Amino acid sequence: MSVISKAASAAAIFYGLSAASAFAQDTQVLPSIGIDSEDRPAGPVSSEILLRDKVAPLQSGTSDTAALIGRLPGGSSFGAGGFSSLPVIRGLESQRLTILVDGVPIDIACTNAMNPPLSYTDPQTIDAISVITGVTPVSMGGDSIGGAISVETLTPRFAKAGKRLLTGELSTFYRSNGDGFGGALSITAASDRLSLSYAGSFTQSDNYKGGGRDGTVRSTEYKKTDHALSLAAQTDIGLFELKGGYHFSPYEGFPNQYMDMTSNKSWYLNGHWKGAFDWGDLDLRAFYRDTDHRMNFLADKGGTATGGMPMNTEVHSAGYTLKGDIMLSNRDTLRLGSEFHHQWLNDYWPAVAGHMMMGPNTYINVNGAKRDRLGTFAEWEAKWTPQLTTLVGVRNDQVWMNTGEVQPYSTSMMNMADAMAATAFNAADRKRHDSNWSATALVRYAPSDQATLELGYARKSRSPGVYERYSWGRGSMSSRMIGWFGDGNGYVGDPTLKPERADTISAAVSLKGAGANGWTLRIAPYYTRVHDYIDVVKLADFTNMMGTPTGFVQLRFANREAELYGVDVSGSLALWQSSSAGTAKLTATASWLRGRNLDDGGSLYHQMPFNATFALEHRLGGWESAVELTVVADKNRVDATRNEPRTDDYALVNLRTGYAWGNYRLGLDVQNLFDKGYDLPLGGMSLGDYKATGDLRPVPGRGRSFNIGLTAKF
Amino acid sequence: MAASPAYRLAQASDTRAFGFLVSLALHAGVLAAYGLWSHSPRLIPERREEPRTVTIMTLPSLETEQPSARRPKAAPRPANQLTPPSTTPATRARQGPQASPDRPASDQAALTLPVAPSPLPARMNVDMPHPQPASPQAASSTLSTARAAYLRRLWEWIAARRPAGLHLEGEALINFSIGADGALREISLAQSSGNAQLDRLALRTVRLAAPFPRPPESLGVGTLDCVLPFHFN
Numbered sequence: 048m049s050v051i052s053k054a055a056s057a058a059a060i061f062y063g064l065s066a067a068s069a070f071a072q073d074t075q076v077l078p079s080i081g082i083d084s085e086d087r088p089a090g091p092v093s094s095e096i097l098l099r100d101k102v103a104p105l106q107s108g109t110s111d112t113a114a115l116i117g118r119l120p121g122g123s124s125f126g127a128g129g130f131s132s133l134p135v136i137r138g139l140e141s142q143r144l145t146i147l148v149d150g151v152p153i154d155i156a157c158t159n160a161m162n163p164p165l166s167y168t169d170p171q172t173i174d175a176i177s178v179i180t181g182v183t184p185v186s187m188g189g190d191s192i193g194g195a196i197s198v199e200t201l202t203p204r205f206a207k208a209g210k211r212l213l214t215g216e217l218s219t220f221y222r223s224n225g226d227g228f229g230g231a232l233s234i235t236a237a238s239d240r241l242s243l244s245y246a247g248s249f250t251q252s253d254n255y256k257g258g259g260r261d262g263t264v265r266s267t268e269y270k271k272t273d274h275a276l277s278l279a280a281q282t283d284i285g286l287f288e289l290k291g292g293y294h295f296s297p298y299e300g301f302p303n304q305y306m307d308m309t310s311n312k313s314w315y316l317n318g319h320w321k322g323a324f325d326w327g328d329l330d331l332r333a334f335y336r337d338t339d340h341r342m343n344f345l346a347d348k349g350g351t352a353t354g355g356m357p358m359n360t361e362v363h364s365a366g367y368t369l370k371g372d373i374m375l376s377n378r379d380t381l382r383l384g385s386e387f388h389h390q391w392l393n394d395y396w397p398a399v400a401g402h403m404m405m406g407p408n409t410y411i412n413v414n415g416a417k418r419d420r421l422g423t424f425a426e427w428e429a430k431w432t433p434q435l436t437t438l439v440g441v442r443n444d445q446v447w448m449n450t451g452e453v454q455p456y457s458t459s460m461m462n463m464a465d466a467m468a469a470t471a472f473n474a475a476d477r478k479r480h481d482s483n484w485s486a487t488a489l490v491r492y493a494p495s496d497q498a499t500l501e502l503g504y505a506r507k508s509r510s511p512g513v514y515e516r517y518s519w520g521r522g523s524m525s526s527r528m529i530g531w532f533g534d535g536n537g538y539v540g541d542p543t544l545k546p547e548r549a550d551t552i553s554a555a556v557s558l559k560g561a562g563a564n565g566w567t568l569r570i571a572p573y574y575t576r577v578h579d580y581i582d583v584v585k586l587a588d589f590t591n592m593m594g595t596p597t598g599f600v601q602l603r604f605a606n607r608e609a610e611l612y613g614v615d616v617s618g619s620l621a622l623w624q625s626s627s628a629g630t631a632k633l634t635a636t637a638s639w640l641r642g643r644n645l646d647d648g649g650s651l652y653h654q655m656p657f658n659a660t661f662a663l664e665h666r667l668g669g670w671e672s673a674v675e676l677t678v679v680a681d682k683n684r685v686d687a688t689r690n691e692p693r694t695d696d697y698a699l700v701n702l703r704t705g706y707a708w709g710n711y712r713l714g715l716d717v718q719n720l721f722d723k724g725y726d727l728p729l730g731g732m733s734l735g736d737y738k739a740t741g742d743l744r745p746v747p748g749r750g751r752s753f754n755i756g757l758t759a760k761f
Numbered sequence: 762m763a764a765s766p767a768y769r770l771a772q773a774s775d776t777r778a779f780g781f782l783v784s785l786a787l788h789a790g791v792l793a794a795y796g797l798w799s800h801s802p803r804l805i806p807e808r809r810e811e812p813r814t815v816t817i818m819t820l821p822s823l824e825t826e827q828p829s830a831r832r833p834k835a836a837p838r839p840a841n842q843l844t845p846p847s848t849t850p851a852t853r854a855r856q857g858p859q860a861s862p863d864r865p866a867s868d869q870a871a872l873t874l875p876v877a878p879s880p881l882p883a884r885m886n887v888d889m890p891h892p893q894p895a896s897p898q899a900a901s902s903t904l905s906t907a908r909a910a911y912l913r914r915l916w917e918w919i920a921a922r923r924p925a926g927l928h929l930e931g932e933a934l935i936n937f938s939i940g941a942d943g944a945l946r947e948i949s950l951a952q953s954s955g956n957a958q959l960d961r962l963a964l965r966t967v968r969l970a971a972p973f974p975r976p977p978e979s980l981g982v983g984t985l986d987c988v989l990p991f992h993f994n
């Protein structure tokens with residue numbers, strides 16, 4: 048510090064001293080150190096990052112950001128609506144992960160998790176997706192027991208000094224299967240100090256067709272639009288960003304739910320400030336989001352001419368995250384942080400006029416539930432040698448939850464189960480306070496440029512969510528409205544649920560061959576033991592009018608013991624490289640895992656079977672192509688408690704080619720080239736089809752689709 | 762809950778027609794944009810060039826201090842050729858000594874600089890650390906090599922600790938001096954980047970990189986004065 052303080056009279060003193068010194072030397076001029084803002088610091092070994100150039104070729108194939116996570120080793124997703132699948136990392140589903148969009152969390156406002164955080168993003172306007180599959184440092188977020196997903200959009204861009212910048216991208220696509228299409232525009236006008244950006248996208252699709260003889264998969268249509276506006280300023284005291292956005296989806300079918308989304312409106316305002324100081328960096332974000340969500344039936348499930356079954360949810364979220372990186376020395380950095388996250392949620396189902404069962408009162412599912420979380424962490428990063436880095440952190444999250452009294456449609460005989468449950472719920476103490484401790488330790492050792500080894504341990508905690516604690520209906524219908532598992536079962540909450548606590552050991556070895564024609568290989572095994580894992584216990588079989596079981600069951604969330612273990616492998620091999628034949632490489636990823644419920648010895652629910660993807664990628668000038676083979680083993684380890692269906696193995700072939708000339712890119716791809724019919728291992732039951740045909744089947748995967756995409760940069 | 766397909770069909774055909782029109786408009790927009798811009802190439806802002814790789818064969822090669830560090834990168838731009846008062850043009854024009862024979866050739870390949878196609882690769886070398894003007898004695902050439910090697914090591918040491926960028930452009934020049942024990946003696950901002958944030962980052966990087974590797978005794982110096990430009994973009 049004292050040296051720095053002299054900086055004012057800097058040059059004069061400095062040269063003066065040099066000249067006076069008996070050992071005065073000529074000043075040595077070192078070459079410039081270039082700092083490119085596009086360079087990202089290397090993340091943990093078990094992490095992946097998909098930048099714009101990797102996302103763009105995939106945007107004509109899917110409007111579902113979470114589906115992109117499924118392409119990464121260790122990633123998969125629960126099937127849901129066309130842009131709303133729930134990401135899974137290493138067998139842990141989205142509510143157990145940290146998911147941030149532009150650095151802030153987004154609350155789900157739906158009993159079926161129809162509007163998860165990533166549903167507010169569109170692959171067309173995403174700048175980067177970072178995913179940590181292994182041990183996630185405590186500074187990356189709390190109230191989660193698994194990995195982390197972070198999506199960035201509208202990253203501020205500035206002009207070169209003294210210049211003006213006007214830049215953007217216009218894109219559009221068409222998908223033959225489901226007649227899907229969409230478009231996006233992003234535009235930035237900036238000086239070297241101020242930047243104004245807009246990004247907007249829309250997308251829509253009809254029901255898609257399954258492969259082979261699977262036919263149309265009902266309730267898979269959707270439509271949505273997202274808009275965001277951002278103003279950023281570079282000043283001498285740091286970077287300021289103010290970003291606001293609006294999302295509207297008029298409809299999204301859910302093939303594996305009884306309900307469909309008939310409207311989702313959400314707006315937000317985020318503020319961000321980042322400053323660099325002599326002692327380190329400070330980063331402050333504040334956010335507010337308001338979501339208004341409605342469910343009812345789209346046509347495949349009967350429409351709403353007779354009222355259907357309206358279900359409305361409102362959620363407000365607000366909070367801040369503050370992080371400070373204090374550079375103690377050449378070796379040590381201390382990271383301190385504080386986070387607050389407030390969530391308020393109302394969920395009510397208006398009475399349907401003239402309906403015997405759904406009335407005369409409003410069914411109050413959640414009455415002004417509140418979930419407040421205050422997180423605090425400290426993390427110490429030490430670079431012992433250029434080869435050896437350690438990261439140790441500890442974190443506490445205080446969670447306060449409460450909710451108001453509830454009410455069934457009526458207290459008539461038909462609603463007796465709900466009426467009794469409501470009375471019990473209202474009489475019970477619903478206020479909860481959890482104090483959750485987390486700790487992580489990571490060691491990274493890179494003995495050479497060709498090898499990196501990472502070993503991590505984490506103890507992570509997560510408090511139950513609003514619906515896990517406060518869903519109370521015991522009637523057949525009311526409980527079947529709850530659940531994001533897509534299985535047709537009914538779920539009942541439990542206010543006494545305890546937080547989940549997970550111990551994870553994760554390792555990763557990354558190797559690469561030297562030279563341009565190199566190879567890479569990464570092997571990442573892991574083991575997680577979850578105490579009080581929020582699973583289910585069976586309450587009852589649902590029966591039809593005749594009293595015969597329907598195959599669906601009523602379940603209650605319950606703390607169980609669980610373990611998950613597996614290994615993710617990925618690699619690449621350069622095949623050739625020449626100016627005439629271009630470059631070609633072979634890439635492969637594979638994931639294997641087991642999830643076990645230690646209480647009943649069975650499988651955990653929705654565990655992805657062994658799966659692998661092999662791709663041959665070729666590039667020649669602006670021409671880029673890939674042939675992709677995905678193989679998925681049969682799923683024969685299933686959760687018997689939830690009547691989870693088995694699914695068969697399958698193999699899919701995808702082709703992709705794109706040509707870029709100047710500022711334009713034309714992409715063509717064929718998904719599921721051979722139109723293979725298959726069931727999605729995590730797709731749940733096809734309830735839209737069931738309601739229309741009476742035949743129950745797992746949700747079929749998409750059949751062949753020809754996709755075309757066009758992008759212009761300016 | 763009786764079915765009423767008519768409801769959604771009506772709604773869907775409306776919304777679909779709208780969506781389709783928007784899609785059509787976007788397609789047309791892309792095509793129109795193409796037509797427009799392809800006829801007025803001057804309107805197209807500078808395109809991002811594919812980085813080309815130039816390998817510098819003439820640098821003194823060193824064992825890399827930081828295997829895990831990001832690839833050292835010098836910014837190939839005119840600012841790079843800034844000449845502080847004390848270095849003589851004659852010194853700077855000379856090529857550095859050839860790679861020491863005991864270093865594997867692959868070490869040289871490791872220092873590759875992505876550059877825009879226009880600047881002459883030969884210009885790239887002028888800023889790399891060079892020995893002082895050679896004196897007739899043989900000892901002097903050993904000294905030059907030792908100094909160049911040390912400066913190279915020092916550069917890599919600091920470069921390995923470079924901060925993440927701020928999406929801001931600017932160049933800050935830092936003056937600093939290193940004691941015989943490798944400690945930071947003096948540090949100052951020789952030229953501001955125009956943004957206090959970037960200046961702070963540059964100063965902080967050098968300050969936090971200390972203590973530096975000890976200068977070899979053969980250099981026989983008390984303090985070693987350096988100027989280090991940080992180029993942010």
Ligand SMILES: [Cu+2]
Binds near residue numbers: 161341
């Ligand atoms: Cu919903």
